Amino acid sequence: MDRIRIVGGNELRGAIPISGAKNAALPLMIASLMTDDTLTLENVPHLADVEQLIRILGNHGVDYSVNGRRERQDAGYSRTIHFTARNIVDTVAPYELVSKMRASFWVIGPLLARMGEAKVSLPGGCAIGTRPVDLFIDGLRALGAEIEIESGYVVAKAPRGLVGNRFVFPKVSVGATHVLMMAASLAKGETILENAAREPEVVNLADCLNAMGARISGAGTSTITIEGVTALSGARHRIIPDRIETGTYAMAVAMTGGDVLLEGARMDLLDKALAIVAQTGAQVTQTNEGIRIARNGAGISPVDVTTEPFPGFPTDLQAQFMGLMTMSNGRSKITETIFENRFMHVQELARLGAKISLAGQSAIVDGVPRLKGAQVMATDLRASVSLVIAALAADGETTVNRVYHLDRGFERLEEKLSRCGATIERISG
Numbered sequence: 464m465d466r467i468r469i470v471g472g473n474e475l476r477g478a479i480p481i482s483g484a485k486n487a488a489l490p491l492m493i494a495s496l497m498t499d500d501t502l503t504l505e506n507v508p509h510l511a512d513v514e515q516l517i518r519i520l521g522n523h524g525v526d527y528s529v530n531g532r533r534e535r536q537d538a539g540y541s542r543t544i545h546f547t548a549r550n551i552v553d554t555v556a557p558y559e560l561v562s563k564m565r566a567s568f569w570v571i572g573p574l575l576a577r578m579g580e581a582k583v584s585l586p587g588g589c590a591i592g593t594r595p596v597d598l599f600i601d602g603l604r605a606l607g608a609e610i611e612i613e614s615g616y617v618v619a620k621a622p623r624g625l626v627g628n629r630f631v632f633p634k635v636s637v638g639a640t641h642v643l644m645m646a647a648s649l650a651k652g653e654t655i656l657e658n659a660a661r662e663p664e665v666v667n668l669a670d671c672l673n674a675m676g677a678r679i680s681g682a683g684t685s686t687i688t689i690e691g692v693t694a695l696s697g698a699r700h701r702i703i704p705d706r707i708e709t710g711t712y713a714m715a716v717a718m719t720g721g722d723v724l725l726e727g728a729r730m731d732l733l734d735k736a737l738a739i740v741a742q743t744g745a746q747v748t749q750t751n752e753g754i755r756i757a758r759n760g761a762g763i764s765p766v767d768v769t770t771e772p773f774p775g776f777p778t779d780l781q782a783q784f785m786g787l788m789t790m791s792n793g794r795s796k797i798t799e800t801i802f803e804n805r806f807m808h809v810q811e812l813a814r815l816g817a818k819i820s821l822a823g824q825s826a827i828v829d830g831v832p833r834l835k836g837a838q839v840m841a842t843d844l845r846a847s848v849s850l851v852i853a854a855l856a857a858d859g860e861t862t863v864n865r866v867y868h869l870d871r872g873f874e875r876l877e878e879k880l881s882r883c884g885a886t887i888e889r890i891s892g
């Protein structure tokens with residue numbers, strides 16, 4: 464199993480290209496199931512989760528080619544990929560595949576809308592919390608689907624097609640918003656989704672579906688209106704820059720000090736998180752090329768944060784921000800409201816010398832002047848990268864184990880950081 468070795472203490476200086484967003488790429492790839500035409504996606508990041516979803520979609524009959532070729536490109540950077548679901552050969556998404564990646568459950572929307580049936584394994588447990596699927600089931604039932612749970616599978620049927628309706632999400636869910644937006648695009652009549660997720664990835668998906676011929680308005684607000692159409696066509700669509708990758712590197716620079724241009728990053732995708740990074744003492748500037756982050760000399764000020772659905776502070780940056788706060792010159796309180804068990808990085812940060820105590824949904828972080836390198840590992844993607852950030856600022860050597868978590872969501876992490884002066888390398892085996 465690969466590990467990452469980091470020797471901390473270097474400032475970061477230079478430029479980091481920001482990749483296409485993982486969490487936009489996944490639903491956009493799934494949208495290819497909705498048409499027998501080709502959906503071309505530009506700026507698809509080269510990540511383990513993307514490769515896994517390609518395999519899952521292949522199981523349903525989706526063919527793909529990378530810039531005209533069937534194989535992967537050598538470069539390993541974001542690519543253009545063509546997806547074609549000429550024939551759906553299987554409407555079953557088996558446990559072996561769905562259990563590896565929760566987002567693959569989302570195929571239920573397109574399969575049901577296009578084929579009138581879908582049998583998708585329940586995603587099962589997850590390291591960051593229970594993550595149920597009740598909102599998907601209630602929402603699809605509101606569109607007329609008959610749904611049963613049988614032997615760990617959600618079996619959904621709509622032999623005469625889905626029918627538009629009004630559905631109020633009792634809780635904001637990114638995934639359920641994606642799925643209902645896709646399903647309603649091929650339903651008869653109008654659907655109104657209230658209390659919908661407002662994340663930029665929802666807007667990116669709605670733009671793509673509209674380019675395919677859907678009639679969606681209001682994406683990015685909490686009320687989305689979808690006028691159903693009978694069929695969708697192919698389209699060409701570009702994936703937005705990854706706001707979580709942007710925020711992660713911004714926090715890394717805020718912690719180590721230095722001056723880095725995050726190329727292609729967009730401030731409007733993470734206003735709240737960057738405003739908080741600025742409050743910690745870093746300078747954050749939007750330029751024509753991207754976002755510039757700099758911190759020179761000044762200490763790290765403690766700031767309290769609470770995770771919230773967009774446009775609030777994202778849960779996917781909570782662990783990284785905690786990494787930054789471990790070296791602040793005071794006490795900060797970090798409250799997690801989206802997932803009930805997303806503090807597994809706390810004990811690993813403690814190995815580096817961080818002082819953190821947990822009280823229910825909150826972590827109290829007392830900043831320390833120095834961290835010291837150690838052996839660490841984490842059980843999810845964002846937690847792993849928080850350890851990388853802390854290690855970059857720590858004295859001495861850190862080994863981050865279980866690197867496969869990082870490979871799920873960060874394209875060429877060690878290369879991007881080492882080009883900015885970090886001492887970081889992957890150790891294979």
Ligand code: EPZ
Nearest residue numbers: 486566594595596597598599635636637638779801802844
């Ligand atoms: C998306 O997950 C992201 N994943 C997550 O990023 C992100 O943390 C999350 O949104 C919140 O922003 C992708 O986009 C692929 P939710 P999703 O449905 O859609 C509860 C990462 O690291 N809920 O918005 O699965 C749920 O348990 C990942 O990149 C129900 O109760 O999240 C959670 O408490 C991790 N019932 C809350 O809603 C349901 O039926 C929000 O989850 C569905 C969700």
